[in-house]
Amino acid sequence: MAIGWHRSQSLASAGLGLHVLLCSSLLLNAVFIAHQFLGASPPATPERLGDGLSWALQAAKEAEDVAAVDCSGHGSVFLDGVTGEDGRPGCECNSCFSGPDCSVRIPNCAADGQGGDPLFLEPYWKRHAAASAVVFSGWHRLSYITTDGHLKSVELDRQIRRLHRAVGNAVVDDKYLVFGTGSTHLINALVYALSPEGNAASPPASVVATVPYFAMYKSQTVMFDGREYRWDGTTAAWANNNSSRNPTRGFIEFVTSPNNPDSTLHEPILAGSSAIVDHAYYWPHLTHIPAPADEDVMLFTTSKLSGHAGSRFGWALVRDEKVASRAISYIEESTVGTSRETQLRVLKILKVILANLHGKEDIFAFGYDVMSSRWRRLNAVVSRSTRISLQKMPPQYCTYFNRIKEPSPAYAWVKCEWVEDDDCYETLLAAGINSLTGTVNEAGTRYTRLSLIKTQDDFDMLLERITEFVDAEKHGRAPAASSSM
Amino acid sequence: MAIGWHRSQSLASAGLGLHVLLCSSLLLNAVFIAHQFLGASPPATPERLGDGLSWALQAAKEAEDVAAVDCSGHGSVFLDGVTGEDGRPGCECNSCFSGPDCSVRIPNCAADGQGGDPLFLEPYWKRHAAASAVVFSGWHRLSYITTDGHLKSVELDRQIRRLHRAVGNAVVDDKYLVFGTGSTHLINALVYALSPEGNAASPPASVVATVPYFAMYKSQTVMFDGREYRWDGTTAAWANNNSSRNPTRGFIEFVTSPNNPDSTLHEPILAGSSAIVDHAYYWPHLTHIPAPADEDVMLFTTSKLSGHAGSRFGWALVRDEKVASRAISYIEESTVGTSRETQLRVLKILKVILANLHGKEDIFAFGYDVMSSRWRRLNAVVSRSTRISLQKMPPQYCTYFNRIKEPSPAYAWVKCEWVEDDDCYETLLAAGINSLTGTVNEAGTRYTRLSLIKTQDDFDMLLERITEFVDAEKHGRAPAASSSM
Numbered sequence: 001m002a003i004g005w006h007r008s009q010s011l012a013s014a015g016l017g018l019h020v021l022l023c024s025s026l027l028l029n030a031v032f033i034a035h036q037f038l039g040a041s042p043p044a045t046p047e048r049l050g051d052g053l054s055w056a057l058q059a060a061k062e063a064e065d066v067a068a069v070d071c072s073g074h075g076s077v078f079l080d081g082v083t084g085e086d087g088r089p090g091c092e093c094n095s096c097f098s099g100p101d102c103s104v105r106i107p108n109c110a111a112d113g114q115g116g117d118p119l120f121l122e123p124y125w126k127r128h129a130a131a132s133a134v135v136f137s138g139w140h141r142l143s144y145i146t147t148d149g150h151l152k153s154v155e156l157d158r159q160i161r162r163l164h165r166a167v168g169n170a171v172v173d174d175k176y177l178v179f180g181t182g183s184t185h186l187i188n189a190l191v192y193a194l195s196p197e198g199n200a201a202s203p204p205a206s207v208v209a210t211v212p213y214f215a216m217y218k219s220q221t222v223m224f225d226g227r228e229y230r231w232d233g234t235t236a237a238w239a240n241n242n243s244s245r246n247p248t249r250g251f252i253e254f255v256t257s258p259n260n261p262d263s264t265l266h267e268p269i270l271a272g273s274s275a276i277v278d279h280a281y282y283w284p285h286l287t288h289i290p291a292p293a294d295e296d297v298m299l300f301t302t303s304k305l306s307g308h309a310g311s312r313f314g315w316a317l318v319r320d321e322k323v324a325s326r327a328i329s330y331i332e333e334s335t336v337g338t339s340r341e342t343q344l345r346v347l348k349i350l351k352v353i354l355a356n357l358h359g360k361e362d363i364f365a366f367g368y369d370v371m372s373s374r375w376r377r378l379n380a381v382v383s384r385s386t387r388i389s390l391q392k393m394p395p396q397y398c399t400y401f402n403r404i405k406e407p408s409p410a411y412a413w414v415k416c417e418w419v420e421d422d423d424c425y426e427t428l429l430a431a432g433i434n435s436l437t438g439t440v441n442e443a444g445t446r447y448t449r450l451s452l453i454k455t456q457d458d459f460d461m462l463l464e465r466i467t468e469f470v471d472a473e474k475h476g477r478a479p480a481a482s483s484s485m
Numbered sequence: 486m487a488i489g490w491h492r493s494q495s496l497a498s499a500g501l502g503l504h505v506l507l508c509s510s511l512l513l514n515a516v517f518i519a520h521q522f523l524g525a526s527p528p529a530t531p532e533r534l535g536d537g538l539s540w541a542l543q544a545a546k547e548a549e550d551v552a553a554v555d556c557s558g559h560g561s562v563f564l565d566g567v568t569g570e571d572g573r574p575g576c577e578c579n580s581c582f583s584g585p586d587c588s589v590r591i592p593n594c595a596a597d598g599q600g601g602d603p604l605f606l607e608p609y610w611k612r613h614a615a616a617s618a619v620v621f622s623g624w625h626r627l628s629y630i631t632t633d634g635h636l637k638s639v640e641l642d643r644q645i646r647r648l649h650r651a652v653g654n655a656v657v658d659d660k661y662l663v664f665g666t667g668s669t670h671l672i673n674a675l676v677y678a679l680s681p682e683g684n685a686a687s688p689p690a691s692v693v694a695t696v697p698y699f700a701m702y703k704s705q706t707v708m709f710d711g712r713e714y715r716w717d718g719t720t721a722a723w724a725n726n727n728s729s730r731n732p733t734r735g736f737i738e739f740v741t742s743p744n745n746p747d748s749t750l751h752e753p754i755l756a757g758s759s760a761i762v763d764h765a766y767y768w769p770h771l772t773h774i775p776a777p778a779d780e781d782v783m784l785f786t787t788s789k790l791s792g793h794a795g796s797r798f799g800w801a802l803v804r805d806e807k808v809a810s811r812a813i814s815y816i817e818e819s820t821v822g823t824s825r826e827t828q829l830r831v832l833k834i835l836k837v838i839l840a841n842l843h844g845k846e847d848i849f850a851f852g853y854d855v856m857s858s859r860w861r862r863l864n865a866v867v868s869r870s871t872r873i874s875l876q877k878m879p880p881q882y883c884t885y886f887n888r889i890k891e892p893s894p895a896y897a898w899v900k901c902e903w904v905e906d907d908d909c910y911e912t913l914l915a916a917g918i919n920s921l922t923g924t925v926n927e928a929g930t931r932y933t934r935l936s937l938i939k940t941q942d943d944f945d946m947l948l949e950r951i952t953e954f955v956d957a958e959k960h961g962r963a964p965a966a967s968s969s970m
Contacts (some may be wrong), residue, residue: 030592053538055552055614056545063620065542078626079619080829089640092632117628125623129540132623135548136830137609138837139617141563141795143602147577153565153573181666181820182799188819192708200638216818223677223818226711310626310825312666333701333708334673335666336643339824340795344565345621348544352623 056135063133074457075102076122094457097472110432111461113450116260116410120374120453121307124366131355134348141340149185151337152179159350164292166357167364168399169282171294175317176324179338180331183280183301183314187217188224189334190297190316193326194252194274202250204234207399209254210269212261212413212441214278217254234367234442235269252276258287261441261449262391263409265290285367286410286453288398296320304410304453306349306363311342364400371408374452374459378412381463385470388417388424412450424448431469433462541620548618551869559942560587561607569785579942595917596947598935601745601895605859606792606939609851616840619833626825635855637664644835645800649777651842652849653884654767656779660802661809664823665816668765668786668799672702673709674819675782675801678811679737679759687735691717695754697746697898697926702739719927720754722782736763745774746926746934747876748894750775752912765789770852771895771938773883782861789938791834791848796827849885856893859903859937859944863897866948869954874900897935909933916954918947 030252053060054186062079069077071091081089093102097107117449125132157177164170180186198200207221211234221231232238235253251273258281265287268275279294281287281304301314318324331337353363377392382390393407416424423445425437438447452459496539538545547564554562556576564575578587581594610617641663649655665671669721681687694704696719706716717723720738735850736758741792742751743766750772753760762780766772816822838848860878867875878892899920901909908930910922923932937944 053542053549056618056620057538058550058615059620060538060541060545061617063622064538067540067622075623076830080626080631080640080825080832082632082639083593115629117630119627122624122627125627128623133541133544135541135544136619136621137548137552137615137617137833139561139607141565142607142610142792144600144606144794145602146563146795147567148564154567155565166869181670181824185666185820220818223815224709224711226709255956307627309629309633309821312820312822312824330708333705334819335670335797336794337797339666339797339827340565341826341830342824344563345826347565349623420620 014109055137056214059135066128067291071102072097072099072103074100094455094460096457098430108432109461110429110434111411111465112434112454113428113452113462114434114436116303116309116451116453118304118307118309118453119371119455119458121363121367122455124363125307127343128352128356128361131352132349134345136341136344140344142366144336146219146340146343151332151414152177153340153343153347156343156347156350159347160353163350163354164317167284167289168292169284169289170279170298170300170317172317175319176321178318178324178327178331180314181338182303182312183278183299183316184216184220185312185331185338186299186314186316186327187220187276189327189330189447190262190299190318190323191221191224191229191252192275192330193318193323194250194276194297197228197251205229205250205252205274206238207252207254208232208235208238208270208273210235210266212259212438212443212447213254214256214260215440217346231287238329239269250274254278256280257282257293258409261411261436261438261443261447262413263287263393263411264391266294274296281410283367284364284398284400286408287397288405289400290397291399293317297323298342300348304344306353308346308347308349311346313346357389368401368405368408370456371410371452375407375409375412378452378464378466381467381470382412385422387418387470388428389415410451410453412452414448414450416446422446428469429433431465431472432466433469491619494733509852520724522945526838544620552614555586556859557586557588561750579940581942581946592919594946595914595919596939596950597919597921597939597943598897598913598947599921600793601795601936603787603789603792603938604943606853606942607940609848610792612836612930613841613846614836617834619830621826621829625829626743628875629821631825631828632750636817637662638825638828638832641828641832641835644832644839646694648835648839649802651839652767652769652774653777654774654783655764655783655802656777658801660804661781661806663801663803663809663812663816664828665799665801666820667797668763668784668787668801669701669705669814670797670816670820670823671799671801672705672761674782674802674812674815675761676706676709676714676737677815678803679735680783681735681760682713685793690714690735690759690910691736692739693717693720693723693755695720695751697744697923697928697932698739699741699745700925701823724754735759739763741765742767746896746921746923746928746932747898748896749876749877753780766895768852769849769883769885770856771893773890774885775882776884783947784807787834789829791831791833791838794833798823798827798831839891853886853893855941856895856937857891860894860897861890862948863937864950865953866952867897870958872901872903872955872958873913874902874907882905895936895938897937899935901931901933903969907931916950916957918950918954924950 006403021031040458046341052183066077066079074097075091075093077089077091081092084090091102098104098106108161112464161172164172180189195205204227207219207229218231235342251270253268253270253273253275255266255268255275256278259266275295276297279293280301283305296319302311303309356362366481382388395404395406414424416427421427425435427447428435428448435448503938551562558576559582560576562574562576566577569575576587580597581591583591622839646657649657654890665674666696676692680690689712692714695704701718736755738753738755738758738760740751740753741763742761746750760780761782763784764778764787768790781804783802788794843846845857867873880889880891883890899909901912906912910920910933913933919936920933923929
């Protein structure tokens with residue numbers, strides 16, 4: 001009984017304990033259930049959804065939904081792509097791929113080596129999605145004016161200067177900064193700025209370049225040809241024939257360094273001329289950097305720096321205040337400055353680049369690896385050929401990487417060596433390779449330019465076609481366009 | 486005993502039940518605890534934070550953090566604003582306000598009625614934050630090319646046409662669409678497109694406008710003045726003096742409708758000329774819409790449509806294929822198209838506008854309420870004055886609102902009536918009001934333009950200064966700039 005009582009008491013006590021425990025446990029269950037399904041804390045009000053996000057949540061979801069669509073690695077979906085029957089934008093495929101998810105390789109597709117689309121950097125930005133994303137509020141920069149009465153972002157100006165200093169590719173401290181809708185926009189802005197005033201009695205400035213030169217210097221100058229300046233041919237005519245040169249005449253010489261199309265570093269040819277030095281490719285992934293550039297008028301663009309060609313953003317570094325001021329007037333008059341959306345986005349992109357400089361995610365190290373590998377593979381194939389050759393590029397010391405680097409040019413400058421191939425563009429085209437004929441650079445038909453900066457798909461297709469072309473040489477005839485896929 | 490046994494059995498049974506319940510409950514608690522603190526489901530991995538957001542989360546938080554900063558209703562923070570000591574961008578204040586949160590009204594501040602900044606729509610976009618936000622991935626539109634080989638968004642082209650059809654302000658079905666970096670960029674693109682070819686034997690086209698005209702038509706034409714066209718003064722000289730006019734000579738006439746500065750609807754003056762009709766203000770919040778515009782060459786801009794002046798986006802509707810094609814060539818040659826960031830953002834903005842047409846959040850209804858109220862209040866003050874007057878604007882029937890509307894012009898076109906006030910700009914400036922002198926429109930110094938489309942702060946300050954100015958008339962002298970705040 002004592003035992004029984006004890007047992008009973010103990011059992012009752014145990015029962016009470018169990019009851020307390022059970023009640024506590026049930027209460028805890030209730031709390032958890034309430035928490036889980038009723039969303040007691042944190043509340044499931046719209047303001048608290050999305051980890052505390054409110055107005056930016058919907059746009060962020062839209063962007064992630066679109067980015068999550070699978071395009072088989074051969075394409076991407078863009079928020080502003082054409083919407084299909086389901087109301088959503090679909091995959092936009094790389095060249096030579098098609099199908100809803102870009103998985104179908106198009107038979108007999110010609111390799112596209114023509115344009116300068118810098119898509120080799122797209123994988124870098126896909127890898128750095130979180131750091132490089134940016135959200136625009138509906139009210140972002142409605143005004144013509146940004147901070148402190150400028151048309152340009154003061155912060156972006158600061159970050160561009162930081163980048164040049166950190167990379168060591170340009171001296172910025174004694175320069176004015178002019179923004180343009182791509183460096184394209186600045187071509188004529190600078191020609192205008194360096195020309196005599198419109199109402200001056202002086203003859204128009206002569207705008208010239210050295211063969212082979214970037215075709216747009218001529219085409220844009222001719223389009224805008226006014227009283228103050230005119231396109232006046234290539235430098236050779238003026239440099240080699242001093243007697244015919246009027247020393248009082250104003251020259252504006254375009255210099256691209258590294259050069260487009262042949263990727264060599266150039267300096268002005270005409271002594272005493274105003275030079276516009278286009279440094280679009282003067283970044284460590286596309287050339288070695290022997291020293292910071294320090295010309296009076298220099299041009300840069302996001303296109304080849306970060307791959308953001310579609311953003312249409314470029315800048316000029318200008319030593320002389322009056323020249324900078326005239327270039328800025330031109331930009332204001334022609335477009336009232338550059339897009340403020342682009343300025344915000346480029347600011348974000350530059351911050352990512354700066355944060356990763358010299359680290360394992362350095363964009364220049366990434367780009368250099370891609371581009372030097374492409375050049376090496378292309379050279380290995382072309383070195384077996386007697387029919388075509390490439391520009392010779394030795395390894396060079398680069399101050400940014402602090403070591404000797406292999407070449408990593410943006411373009412292959414192809415020469416057709418056989419007598420019968422007097423139109424190199426046509427020769428390659430017959431082999432299923434689209435290129436940019438040397439006639440646009442006044443370099444003649446013996447030369448043609450192949451772009452190496454496009455997508456990996458583009459390069460792979462290019463290498464495949466070139467390999468077929470070189471392999472066909474042993475038959476001593478031009479190969480027909482391949483039909484094997 | 487039986488009872489005892491029964492009780493004992495029942496108690497044991499109850500104890501067993503309790504045990505089962507307790508164990509279940511504890512197990513459930515364990516599950517909840519695991520769920521809650523170990524993140525079993527959904528996992529608390531970075532990929533699942535933020536309501537399922539991953540890469541877009543950080544950017545969305547940055548944007549919301551910045552937008553949440555309080556600027557006292559007299560300013561905003563922008564993501565690309567200048568960063569302070571805490572590394573964050575600070576408030577950028579409206580005119581006449583200062584301080585870290587823009588709460589300090591600047592004493593003796595002149596009212597700014599000069600520029601055409603369309604900030605009256607900023608409150609609309611702050612109210613529609615969620616719908617109008619847009620997220621840019623780092624890899625958005627790296628390429629020069631958008632969908633299907635275009636430099637422009639096919640989707641944006643479609644939405645612009647949808648908007649014109651829905652608003653009824655322009656006939657689009659038989660027109661080509663050309664995008665520019667603001668309609669500013671299209672001014673010269675269209676002059677170029679309508680001029681004789683550069684190599685043609687024909688004399689240059691004469692570019693003209695009617696007084697009072699938007700100053701940039703002249704300044705930009707003069708800057709770009711080439712062989713193909715030249716600025717040739719105002720239409721009056723040509724319209725009134727037919728004998729001196731060579732009928733074979735090409736004219737390009739700029740027409741702004743509603744006109745800037747005086748907000749009246751205009752048509753071309755010179756018969757047989759090519760007209761570029763600038764419809765920047767031809768939207769239902771800034772004018773009545775008598776009928777869809779259907780000229781051969783029409784200009785539009787987001788600046789006055791949605792208030793996105795900083796975006797630098799405009800478009801032309803062009804009937805003739807060859808003219809459109811030449812204008813597109815000009816845009817390609819001068820800038821390689823417009824910013825793809827801007828195109829995506831404008832697409833989003835147009836979708837919000839379209840989704841709300843004729844609803845209670847109609848942007849045109851919102852804008853009309855603001856602008857008609859400003860006009861009414863300004864008129865009430867100026868009607869007491871003998872010293873200044875405004876353009877007369879009757880109520881008019883509007884096809885969009887389907888009713889008679891009060892005027893809601895973007896600008897007040899002020900005339901100084903007193904003989905001694907022969908420079909109206911100076912007269913207002915002495916009263917602490919900054920305006921745009923009529924000399925820039927070739928309208929003479931008797932006139933000056935006051936902007937009504939800026940922030941509410943700007944308008945309030947303007948009305949305050951105008952009221953002081955009119956109240957001072959009874960003393961028969963110009964009031965000094967106010968010192969009372």
